[in-house]
Amino acid sequence: MSIFEAILLTVITASTPLVIAALGELVTERAGVLNLGVEGMMIMGAVGAFAAAQLTGSAYIGIVGGIVSGALFSLLFAFLTLTLVANQVATGLALTILGLGASGMLGEAFVGAPGVRLLPIEIPVLSAIPYVGTVLFKQDLIFYLSILLVIAVNWFLFRSRTGLKIRAIGDNHASAHALGIDVIRTRYLAVMFGGACAGLAGAQLSLIYTPQWTENMSAGRGWIALALVVFASWRPWRLLAGGYLFGAVTILQLHAQAFGIGIPSQFLSMLPYAATVVVLIIISHNRRTTLINTPASLGKAFVPDR
């Protein structure tokens, strides 16, 4: 395997969780709900996936465990913000704080345990393509899923009836309600989809990225995923591109550390976070385009009138 292929492979591994988690949040935000708990749902997914894989010995059951943990955990957020109309920002933070704590407690038994790695699946014929074949077509299931999800979500949001309803709710929940769309129910589902995606992203971390359990292993990726949604101006394809850009920055700094160029490792480790800030500035400095792209009801509470 050439260096080029090796680097590309690590970039994909670093980008996939960002893309998946951000895609889930994109759908949630399109429905007008701002869930800042991505980091918490992701880490719960990571621990859930790791535990399920440990107990059954199957990485595939691990994936299911991750998705289910993320989705169930997001229900907590949905109940508070949608049924009890609690402040979405504060509840999202609560979800992250609780997720980091609870995952640490639940995962304590697994610290140091050798993980179950999810093995790649080789797609015949395609994987023989020179240079990119082994990189793109001898990958694990979660990578394939991430690409399929981008395509599916893009179609769903912009080509399907339900997608139209979701966007309508996100832009004006009062009108959507007046048209007879069940705002709360749809938002519940959108939040749970976000949770499931964050859980899947967490599963990728604890089954592929580093197949073991360490506390706080999400290391801020959930927050970067949130920034990605803004970066992508709520569009799935841009999100895919952004995810890979961030993945590349992460890997770049790791390689730079390995080569031992003159910059202290701490400053290189700052790069993904600094890049997030810079990208946010570039994307949001134009007030008008931000206003056009942002779902108009994002973060606002909705109480149906009767």
Added chain:
Amino acid sequence: MRIELEKRPDVSKLYAFVSPLLALVLTLAFGAIMFAMLGKDPVEALDAFFIEPLLEVWSLHELAIKAAPLILIAVGLAVCYRSNNWNIGAEGQFTIGAITGSYLPIVFYDWHSPLVLPLMLILGALGGALFAAIPALLKAHFNTNEILTSLMLVYIAQLFLDWLVRGAWRDPKGFNFPVSRDFTPEAVLPAIWEESGRAHWAFIFAIIAAIGVWFMLRYTLKGFEIVVLGQSERAGRFAGFSSKKMIWFSFLFSGALAGLAGIGEVSGSIGHLQPAISPGYGFTAIIVAFLGRLNPLGIIASGLVLALTYLGGEAAQLSLGLSDKVTRVFQGLLLFFVLSCDTLIYYKIRIVWSRLRGGAA
């Protein structure tokens, strides 16, 4: 079964008072169940967690030590959140305040003067404020989401501290451990009441800050401005208030308090810089602010409660072999219950059993 909300005509004064208490009780009940599931006697565990630490003088001092940074930071955050500015990067401002405050005692190690300590505190507050100025600038002039930028800066601050104590500021006689030199006695924040325990002046600062901000919010124009702009930016504009200036004010103010908390903690409790200087005070302070219902006097009480969860966690770890992670779970649960109970203040909650919309009633 369905839950329906009905808006109260007026904010319920009763529930505004009862809701944080209800949240506490629910957290304790939930905690008892959690302890039972972990195979511990719930009564014994709750006793070790929440009662034992209150029975001895030295541990009351520890309570004050842990409450000080929480209250200082949370009071600043209350100003932010009330004015609708979401600074969640207090942990980073705390860290930078600790660094800038430590500049004198580490770099000018041999300078002995009674001026050292006051200068350290000022530098710490300045450092925190300057670091908070970054998200303020980005929000006010580039329209950038302050939640994400302030949080990203936490990671950057922590890595910067890590670099400092492993590199330029490492103690030359420290056997290569990543710690700075120990502060000289002039640079250490004195104890309040030395004969009985360790609690230092940071706690006094915290109480002063809380009372000061309470006064500001209640009796001054600035306080009115904060509240009005937070509730309705449009109304604030009509009153001639500038939301841009408020972004600056709230961030610089909360950053300064977080920075002061940072240098207070390093100077008063730790005595040198090291890679980890905070068990997440900046994030826990968010819970403190909400449990105190963004009211500075309430924050004093809630700061003590959250400080107790840290202490209780340590105590229960020693006496019952409980995981130290339990503390964070408790804190997370508490915030959840606080936020859900707050619904009672603004809404009447009805549980509807029939499937008919609106019910027959």
